[in-house]
Amino acid sequence: MSRVGRVTETGIQHMVVGRVRRGLRVLREDLCTLRADPLPPSLWLRWLPHGLLCLVAFGVTLGATAQLGDNGGVGAQLAFLIGLAQGAAVVCAMWRPLPAWWLSTIAMVVGALEVRRQLLAGGAHDFAWPWSAAALIGHMAVLLLLTLRVRTRVSVEALALNLLLTYVIEGLLGAADFQPTGLLAVILLTVVVVLGSALRGRREAKAQLVEQTSLTAEERARRTLLEERSRIARELHDVVAHHMSVISIQAQVAPHLVENPSDELKENLEGIRENALEALTELRRVLGVLRSEHPDTADPGAGPGGDSGTGTAPHTPQPTLDRLDALVENTRAAGLSVRVDVAGERLPRPPGVELSAYRIVQEALSNVLRHAPGATATVRLVHHRHGVDVRITNSPSTRAAPFSRGAGHGLLGMRERAAMLGGTLRAGPAPDGGFEVAAYLPTSPPWAEAPAPGATPDTAPDSKDGSV
Numbered sequence: 001m002s003r004v005g006r007v008t009e010t011g012i013q014h015m016v017v018g019r020v021r022r023g024l025r026v027l028r029e030d031l032c033t034l035r036a037d038p039l040p041p042s043l044w045l046r047w048l049p050h051g052l053l054c055l056v057a058f059g060v061t062l063g064a065t066a067q068l069g070d071n072g073g074v075g076a077q078l079a080f081l082i083g084l085a086q087g088a089a090v091v092c093a094m095w096r097p098l099p100a101w102w103l104s105t106i107a108m109v110v111g112a113l114e115v116r117r118q119l120l121a122g123g124a125h126d127f128a129w130p131w132s133a134a135a136l137i138g139h140m141a142v143l144l145l146l147t148l149r150v151r152t153r154v155s156v157e158a159l160a161l162n163l164l165l166t167y168v169i170e171g172l173l174g175a176a177d178f179q180p181t182g183l184l185a186v187i188l189l190t191v192v193v194v195l196g197s198a199l200r201g202r203r204e205a206k207a208q209l210v211e212q213t214s215l216t217a218e219e220r221a222r223r224t225l226l227e228e229r230s231r232i233a234r235e236l237h238d239v240v241a242h243h244m245s246v247i248s249i250q251a252q253v254a255p256h257l258v259e260n261p262s263d264e265l266k267e268n269l270e271g272i273r274e275n276a277l278e279a280l281t282e283l284r285r286v287l288g289v290l291r292s293e294h295p296d297t298a299d300p301g302a303g304p305g306g307d308s309g310t311g312t313a314p315h316t317p318q319p320t321l322d323r324l325d326a327l328v329e330n331t332r333a334a335g336l337s338v339r340v341d342v343a344g345e346r347l348p349r350p351p352g353v354e355l356s357a358y359r360i361v362q363e364a365l366s367n368v369l370r371h372a373p374g375a376t377a378t379v380r381l382v383h384h385r386h387g388v389d390v391r392i393t394n395s396p397s398t399r400a401a402p403f404s405r406g407a408g409h410g411l412l413g414m415r416e417r418a419a420m421l422g423g424t425l426r427a428g429p430a431p432d433g434g435f436e437v438a439a440y441l442p443t444s445p446p447w448a449e450a451p452a453p454g455a456t457p458d459t460a461p462d463s464k465d466g467s468v
Contacts, residue, residue: 030154031161033098053090056141061087063134064111072115072132073123082111086138097146101158104142105165108135112169119175129178130169131185140192147196148203159193221412228413232420240283248276320354321346321381324361328379331365337376338365344383353441356417357381357390360425363410364392364437374398375434387423387442396433414439 064083068074074082085107093100112130119127131139139162147155163186170182251273255261319327328338361379368377375394382389411427418425418439425439 027157030151030157031098031102034096035098036096050094053094053141053145056138057087057090059087060090060134060138060141064132064138067128067132067134068111068115071124072111072127073118073121074111074114078114082107082114083134086111086135090138090141093142093145097142097149098154100142101146104135104139105162108139109165109169111135115178116169116173116175119178122177125177127178128181129175130166131181136181136185136188140188143189144192144196147193148200152197152200155193155197159189162189225412225416228416232413232416244276244280244283248273248280251276318351318355319358320351321349321357322354324358324379324381327358327362327365331369331377334369336365336369339376339378341378341380342383343381346383347385349388349443353388353421353443356421357388357439357441359417360390360414360437360439361392363414367410367437368392368394368435372397372435373400386444387440389438389440391436391438393430393436394434411437 061083064086065080068079068082069076072079085103089100089104089107091100092103108131111132115124115127115129115132118124119129143155143158143162146158166182166185170180251269254269255266258265324340328340331338365377365379368375372394375397377392377394380389380391380393382391414427414437415425418441421441422444423439423441425437427437428435430436
């Protein structure tokens, strides 16, 4: 043989040996472990599966002892030890399936070899061999518990080893005067592994579906929150842009109101005007980005003029409490009976407060229309010196509400608006069985303006009036 041929043959031998070693290492890692893997308890009847398996283990112990001792010719002590090992394997499989499988397999091999000795010596006649009925039942239970909780590869390896042992004992070693059970064991153990793998796959698929559903719900809520904040930002753009425009105009007019203004004053006012115009330009750019994600169309379900339960047309002026009467009239036209109660002296409010109060009332009335058909609603506004108290209550519905895909996103938007202003919002069932939304919107947030020492702050509404 040439030198090249010898080198090639040596390389092939090394490759085969390497693959065999890797295969043995995989088998050792999969099957030679004492890792705990307890059987999960039942959700409905917690200990019923465990109790049934204990009964199976007890039956396997008694059956194996009786079969090996009476029919197999095995000594009473050895028969009891083998039966006890096979029954204990069923119990152990609830917590440590791989060690239990090894115990059951070893007990089966020891029992089969001892019965073979008796069969060859004539001490047993017409015995079910190499798998006795009790041993086969116990090992099926152990293999099923193993398959339910390990990877499919591990369960297939365990099955293959069982089939190999069955072939070696019955096919290669053999015996005399027995009823062969090897083929029956091969069929039943294979069915058990297939069934267990299917059940395990179904359980894993169900768990993944539950996890995916939970992640989808969280992602939907997160996306809804971002969309609501984006909508609030678009609405507040007009408010901020108005103030910046006023600053720019005042800075331009101020030098003409002063006789002989100094150059430093003109320079500072010009800087103020340029900064205001630059800020206004940036605001318009931001608004363009926000509107590029939301086409210039009215909200779904918008009524005349662009109003809806959730918004307005993109380019209409942002609403304030001056338009509350029109909102109430539109709601009444939709079939909802609404009563309005206004208390306190209305003072000039920042546009953001007016807009948020209007939107809270609008969304609350829309929720009543959707979720409480036949109910009556009451809108109560209480004007305080440093804020406004908004409360919308409705009576219980008189008929079943139609199916709605909403998931509390309207309430989420209300809370965002209240939190943005440093206010509070509470929403929940009313004492009479209806629903109530109560919010307090301060004129200035607590971090923006502190009361002067010794001054008596305006009394904010307590929890009974809507504060949280």
